[in-house]
Amino acid sequence: METLVTCQEQLPPIIVHRRTMRVIDGMHRLRAATLLGRRKIAVRYFDGPEEDAFVLAVKSNIAHGLPLSLADRKRAAERVIASHPQWSDRMIASVTGISAKTVAEIRRITGVDAAEGSGRIGKDGRVRSTDVTEGRRLAHEMIIKNPALSLRQVARAAGISPETVRDVKNRVLRGEDPLPQGRSRELVGQGVTGTLAAPATLTAGRVPMPGSAPPSAVVVERLRADPALRFNENGRDLLRLLNLHTLRTEDWNKIVDSVPPHRMETVAQLARDCARKWLELASLIERNALQA
Secondary structure, eight states: OHHHHHOOSOOOOEEEETTTTEEEEOHHHHHHHHHTTOSOOOEEEEOSOHHHHHHHHHHHHHHHSSOOOHHHHHHHHHHHHHHOTTBOHHHHHHHHTSOHHHHHHHHHHHTOOOOTTSOEEOTTSOEEOSOOHHHHHHHHHHHHHOTTSOHHHHHHHHTSOHHHHHHHHHHHHTTOOSSOHHHHHHHHHTTOOOTTSOOTTOOTTOSOOTTOOOOHHHHHHHHHTOHHHHTSHHHHHHHHHHHGGGOOHHHHHHHHHHSOGGGHHHHHHHHHHHHHHHHHHHHHHHHHHHHO
16 A cells, blocks of 8 residues: 555556446555545446456456455355356456366356356357267267368367367277267266267258358357456457447348438448458458467
8 A cells, every 4th residue: 555655657547337336446546546635536437247347356356456365266256156157167267366176166066057058158258068078079070081170170160179179089099989988878878879970960061160150249249258358448349349240131221221312322431431440450450460
């Protein structure tokens, strides 16, 4: 506190949850400003539910606040698991500063999990099923058909993690079943045989192509789950802009029909200008990716 009071440099703005006006990050800066008799302080507002505000508060404290005890971090993880059960163990671990194994143990003890069949959202924003049986089978089929595919290509198509694909690939090289032994026995006990067969929902010629892109609405939804974008102002601006382009075709048609005749040329020109701006943005992002 004394360091903040005597600091002559411009401190970063505090972060406040707009709806509740609670300080998410910067309570010590606020107290220091009060001690100095200041009536104003720079603020950045966070717009979002209280559950996300708590996540941001924990993440900010882990990053640069006073060190939280292990017990505090475990309690925070328990609360995040309850409010965001669809997040993966690794994602919650990155927010709360504990290991993914500890998060998994807390999840097991509390009995909180995502809705059945909904999967979990990883740190990369991708949704992966908690039951990777079918994903392993599909990965096995793809590896057999085309061994040259990369781990990420197979993972993207099969909906599992690259590490799971690596395990399947190693099992293929050793001539083993693509499913772990315990899981294979469980399936046999349920009357399921022929573990190398493709899932019933897939037919010949219908295997998803590794390079195929999911619909933009799905991609934007995955981005919305990424804390790196959700919890900073510029990231939220980007998500709002991207969300505008997830309209259905019929909604776009309604917009086109709503443009009055005397404004059609103007609106069309503005649309082209916006398209050019998006192309420029895409080029800048790709350039940064090459330099990263």
